[in-house]
Amino acid sequence: MAGSQPTLAAWQDPSAAPLVEIQNVTKTFDSVYAVDDLSLTIYPGEFFSLLGASGCGKTTLLRMLAGFERPDKGRLLIAGQDVTEMPPYHRPVNMMFQSYALFPHLSVAQNVAFGLRQEGVARNEVKQRVEAMLELVRLESFAKRKPHQLSGGQRQRVALARSLIKQPKLLLLDEPLGALDRKLREHTQFELVNLQERLGITFVMVTHDQEEAMTMSTRMAVMNEGRIRQLGTPSELYEFPANRFVAGFIGAVNQFEGRVVEQHDATLAVHAESVQGELHVTTQHAVAPGTPLGVAVRPEKVRISIDRPEGADNHLKGSVEEIAYLGDVSIYHVRVPGGALIEAQVTNRARHVSASLTWGDEAWVAWSADDAIALLE
Structure with a gap:
């Protein structure tokens, strides 16, 4: 309809009520901070991911939401109710473990029905709900x-059905696809997202797999040392990382360290020793000359050619040191004077037998100032 306003995502809508509120939560183990004064809000219907390396605190945070760990400080609220001291079996939450934790002596239907039988649900209702869930x-x-x-994928779906049959307000998933092979994992990612959208249940997933989080999440939080380093949609975190850690953690990236020489309008000139010259990067911030600055550019934004590029904001000449042919893309590593090794990713749009560039060739790499990212942190 002409003049209609775009629908706001829940986290953009000031009138939306959150489902999960984590308020200044701290958890230590032997004086080591697993979660450090962390606050986070998650909204109904989200597929939210906690992403980070082992030991970053993501699983501890998930276990506190489930009730298996108690925070040292702070509060946990679900649907407006303080559940900080509430035992796991009273929370409107279910958790799917990485190991699936299926009962080996029970059938698929019995595994799925287990939670309902424990609650004393009538036999006919159990049967109907199990049948409906297995069909789903x-x-x-x-x-x-x-x-x-x-198979592994089938066991994963049994564990998911058992977690969903009690109709929790919140489903927690701890590395749910970690035991699956790559092809099955990719297929199951889409299955999980479609299922979550159909049911409307809020999912919170812990993973160390960046691609998995990017594929499945409405929003994601990158964690390190018990804190959230950046929170946003997958595209926000990939295209606009807030700091060096997130830029390096999410996807492949070329990073250079330097100092600001000057700023002209929105473009910074940055001297970087590793390229023996200046790099140009666009930013919305005013940055004083002499300020240390990181410059990042994704490999798919880098163009590579035999001939010197015309009109490029950034262009460097070097030697092709490594080539990886991956079918859909080819990866080139180009060493430039100053020592930087720059990665360029080229999409293989046409079928060919041999590449125009090979090991040892001189080549130019180039990218625009708008495609580069200025990192002050």
């Missing part, structure tokens, strides 16, 4: 099988 995850024909008779 496409396992209705496997109802009588035992876990050892299933």
Whole structure:
């Protein structure tokens, strides 16, 4: 409709009520901070990911939401209710573990029904809900099988069905795809997202896999040393990292360290020893000359050619040191005077037998100032 306003995402809508509120939560183990004064808000219907390396605090945060750990300080609220001291079995939360934790002596249907039977739900209702859930995850024909008779992907779906059948307000997933092979993992990512959208249940997932988080999340938080280093949508974190850590953690990136020489309008000139020259980067901030600055550029933004590029804001000449042909793309590593090794990613749009550039060739790499990222932190 002409003149209609775009729909705001829940986290952009000031009138939206959050489902999860983590307020200044701290958790230590033997005086080591696993979670350090962390605050976070998650909204209904989100597929939210906590992303970080091992030991960053993401699993501890998930376990506190589940009730398996208590925070030393701070509060946890779910749907407006303070659950900080509430035991796990009273929370409107379910958790799917990385190991799936299926009962080997029970059938698929019995595994899925276990939580309902523990709560004393009537037999007919249990049967109906189990059948509906198995149909939802496409396992209705496997109802009588035992876990050892299933593939990894099928066991994963049984664990998911068991977690969802109690209709929690919040489902917590701890590395849910870690045990699957790459091809099955990629397929299951889309299955999980589609299922979450159909059910409307809020998912909070812990993962160390950047690609997984980028593919599945509405929003994600990158964690390090118990703190959130940046929070946003996958595209925001990839295209506009707030600091050097996030730029280096999310995807491949070329990073250079330098000092600001001058600023003209929105463009900074930065002297970088590793390229023996100046780099140009666009920023919305005023930055004083002499300020230390990181400059980052993603490999897919870097153009590579035999001939000197015309009109490029940044162009450097070097020697092709490494080439990797990956089918859909080729990766080139070009060493430039000053020592920097610059990665360029080229999409292979046409079929060919041999590349025009090979090891040892001289080549130019180039990118625009708008494609570079200025990193003050």
